[in-house]
Amino acid sequence: MCRDPDPDPTCRDPDPDQDPTCRDPDQTKTRLAETETQTKTQRAETQTKTKTRRAETQTQTKTRQPPVFTQPLADCTVDEGSDIALQGVITGTQPIHISWLHNGETVQFGQPFFQGSEARLVVKECLPEDAGAYTCVAENRAGKTSSSAAVCVRDFESICTDRSMKIKCAAVNGRSKDSSPVSAALPQASGNNRGERGHRHREDSPLRLLDLQTQVEVRVGEQAELSCRFDARLPVAACWIQQKQKISDGPRTRVETSERRSRLLISDVRPDDSGCYTLLVRDRSGHAQHHITLTVIDRPQPPAGQPYISQVRSGSLTLSWSGPCYDGGSAVTRYRVEVRKEGLDSRGGWTDLTTSCSSTSYHVHTGLEPHAEYRFRVRASNVAGESEPSQESDTIRMDNVEEKHGEPQQYSQVSINTTQKVTDLYDQLERLGVGKFGQVFKLLHKETGQVSAGKFYKARTSKEKASARREIELMNSLHHPKLVQCQAAFENRSDIVMVMEYIAGGELFERIVDDNFEHTEPTSVCYMRQILEGVQYMHHCNIVHLDLKPENIVCVNSTGSLIKIIDFGLASKLDPKTPLKVMHGTPEFVAPEVIAFEPVGLVTDMWSIGVICYIL
Template sequence: MSGDPSKKRYVSTFRMYLQPSVQDQDSSAGGGSLGNGPTPGTVVSRSRTYPVQLATENKPGPAAELNPPRFTEPLKDCTVDEGCDIVLHGVLAGSQPFHISWLHNGEPVHFGTPSLDGVVVRLVVDDCLPEDAGAYTCVAENAAGKTSSSAAVCVRGLPVQLKDPPKQVEVRAGETARLQCCFSSSFPVAACWIHNKDQVVDGSRIWVENGDKHSTLVVAEAQASDVGSYIIVVRDRKGWVQHAVSLTVIDRPQPPASCPVISQISGSSLVLSWSGPCYDGGSAIVGYVVETKKEGPGEPGEWKELTGCCRSTSYRVRSGLEPLCEYSFRVRAYNAVGISRPSKESDIIKMDTEGKVQEEPQIYEDFVIDTTNKVTDHYTVLERLGMGKFGQVFQLVHKESGRVCAGKFYKGRRSMEREAARREIQLIKSLHHPKLVQCLGAYDSRSEIVMVMEYVAGGELFERIVDDNFEHTEPTSARYMQQILEGMRYIHQRNIVHLDLKPENVVCVDSSGTNIKIIDFGLASKLDPTTPLKIMQGTPEFVAPEVISFEPVELATDMWSVGVICYILLSGESPFQGNSESETLALVTAAELEFDEDFKEISDQARDFISNLVKKDVRRRLSCDEALAHPWMASFATANPRYTKTLPKEKMKKYLAKQKWKKTGKALLALKRLALLSSKVDGTSRPTSPGEDPGLTPEVEKALKSLEEKLLSQPYFSQPLMDQVVPRGSTVHLICNIQGYPDPEVEWLKEEESLKESSRLRVEYEEDGSCMLLLADAESGDSGLYTCRAANSQGEAHCSARLSVEG
């Protein structure tokens, strides 16, 4: 078109159809109906008019170049849990603008939130449901063509879940209780209720109402026997859940479990002690009513109320007892609902001329361990009083005499534990002193070993001291220490060491007096002059430095503990307690005793008394005789209570609270293990839902029946032993974790030979399954292959590790 510029020029307008090449189509095509990339044949041309301008230099002007859309990052297949968000995105290339549309299973998408941010396409479906699963296609087009990308989305249904189930249901006796639990699931659900390890079966008074989204246990005319934990088990093919609902039926409490027992008290008064009801009626016991009746010829035989507001299980009768008269007593318990029937009557007691109870002197009787009967043949077992490393203590009532006692039930899974129990019984049955708890009998059967002891009703000494009605002074503290020393002198004279003296093991005889007794001889041992005794046990705050250093213990080892108890008694602070057990042991080893501002009101004699007990050098500690002869012991005899300063109790209350927290922490380990076992519920049956066929799918039926199998399992090691290389003289810890139910019995072997506990070797087996072989002062001869063998009724498992002692 170039030429003479004076000549006339024309511009021609025409319409052009642009078609992508076959090569471009092939490069963007993808395989599979749900695969990523454009589907073959989806790229089509769309006509559009573009004016072409000619250049002034009479050169042809270039046409605008358009590129069809294509996915540089296609959609990706994904799996999403129900209730979560589906997020699909891809990245486009090509000429803009793009027009985007979404398809779900070939139909336009009318849900979710689509977006286009530049070249990024996105579709978000909030809180997806199972019906949101399927094939999603993103279609992109521009003036040059159209393409698409597809992805498969799988919505994974959630296993069954409980929706805010109740933890406790409370009704009055005679009312109807409804324990309802709602649940949600993407699959068919079956549910059943379990009580006392048996599945609840529909009856005239108790039945189950099942629905698609709930299950309700109905208990009509609720009564005391219905009280307890009810476990709902809900199962679908993806999983199962369980939840415990506690049913409380409020009613009058049952009568106190034992008749009142009369304790020795001077003057014209006496102390009654009894056991609380076995069942409190579902509501806390508020108090007790104590009644008395005058016995003898010509007496009306009417019961008279002594008090209607006793808040504990003991009561001091201070008045109303006439000389030479005979009396009997009984007790009633009451709660928010009402008052119980009376307890059994006490023995008849006769007062002497001075109004003092006539009592027989305490007689110490020897006994033979009963290997024929069980403790339950002669005693009724009531509430648990305490729990320790070697067993549990329960309150007992003799079936014939009604005497209240305490029973220590030993752990007896292993032979060495049973031997340790027998040693403690033989030792304590030979100790007869007013300041030591007395052993009254013992039972040794295949299933358990039980020691029967006198029941000491007053509680721990430190708990008594912090009571608001108790006056805490330095002279009273000296009196308590004197009693502790009298008891310790008796056992030291027999060359016996207690090795576990601490506040928890010093208890009051009754709830109102000041007499104490020493309990728990689980670690006590008789010293042999020819064989030094080394131990690796005790409570860190109270053990002596020689215990931590694994040096021979002596009678003076107990005296260190006596000094620590006295320090806490006067100040409320523990002298060596750190922020951790290791810090506490380090402070004990350093043995640097300090008297801070808590002792500013304490006498110099008391400080000197403690300082001469808490000495690192064993030879410089006071003996029991020397401590009893110390000037501080005589100070309380001459002190005038009127002019004696009352000691503060705030720090001791904090100390006791901290000790309870520690006990709770240890108890939690056992509770967690019990919770683990309770999750493996035993006993299953096929529940029915209204309007459904009672037959269950094989998956659900198998799941329900497997609950019992989950409870029973052969032993296995969740944490195996590990090989160790240690220097000579060090302490070895071989640790593993054993699971299985029933609890496996454990045996340790070295080179296939069974190991026995000794002063250097100890085995610890905790409730959570943790098992440790502790070997002190390792020698080259200790090298070898160590094996832990665990066995129960379901099978046996082994785990081994090699120990190498160098140097």
């Protein structure tokens, strides 16, 4: 707006459209009022449209009707081989989506049908396994509903029993000449027409299956014959079914059916011919079925994997292996264990150590020469014959491998060295592991060259240092071959280091999950025996470990089965006068009293041992 004359030429002829500051004040107010009026009008129109749409939506929602079963499904009982027909009438706003459930699972069989308001499900030629609870679920945008029915399928035995009982009851109760049940169920005794009487008896008799086979066993390559006789009213039809597929004549199968018998012949049988075969017979009086199981017996497959060698001594060892993946359809009765001597003086042939081993492990204590090298393999046998040999074991040298590790150790009491550092006596090598306590490094003694493991504690606070000293003190009481030993200890202002014996075999858990390691029941027994020996000694000292798990059990070497228990960071000495409560450990292995924060005891470790045994 130009308040005073100004020589500036830009204000001599103001243009309201180009410079709003040069407009007339009245015009500006008028335009602002018009704009405000338009805005209010638009808001009012928007609110009106929104209310109208909401009202329409509510009206549509009110007009939509949720599905309702005006005629629910009805329970029914049908004979085996008949059709199951379930029907319900549904009202409600279309479209309505229909789904069927059988015992809570989506129906994958039958013929569902929905048109107009009628929902149907038809299951043709039902089997006993088709019985159960059927549910029809109807759903539209307004809601969801369902209706259920119980379906009972009577098998052939029940049908025949019911019919026989009806005939017997009619014969007992219908003694009068005028009794219609007797007339319908029994033949009329006319004195001179035996043929007619016999004919009527056959027509009134139910279909019967005779000479029922239940199990047929044949060997691979032979011919299998499955047969069944029946007493039926002509005409009669029969068919054989396997895995819900009708069996027809083919290169190896032939079906022969007469008025009194049906046979299924399978030539050159194979292992995949094994299974359940069903014969369906139908005549004028009804239908019946019978199941026959065919077992094809073959030689077993070779024992899986390589034989595993353990507990090696100078003249003996223990051999373990896994059974075959497929036993040929018949139980394995025995194993043959073979050995071959390796080296320049060997003849290269396989000889039998035993031909009648009944388990999957064998202790070899004769026939092995000290310092010689051997390989082993195993064969499995059943009634059909003997398998091919398993994979060959690794070459093993008959040295006192485990006896050397089993020699008595020299134990000593360790006192904490506060005058020297660990690096004064040891070279620190690669890191072996990390935990909440600190780190573990591989150490090499500068003078003797002995390899050890150094546990470097986080000892910044007095509480952390006291915990480290307590573990060292406990380990001075645990001198046993199955428990890792403390060799030295160092303390300075920044940390505490405990030097322990180095165990190179790795964790037991890693060995268990290794696919290349053949883990057998005898090896599990060997591990559990050693674990119990070590824990028994700890409990004799009134000390509980409180963190027993496969990760804290390590193997002495990569080939043998000797183990040691490690990591006593959570171990505690029990005091009969002071109950001990803890809230630490590995959740999968801790006892219930730890979770409940109740007093712990020696039985707390036994719970963890039980879990380890279960895993093994």
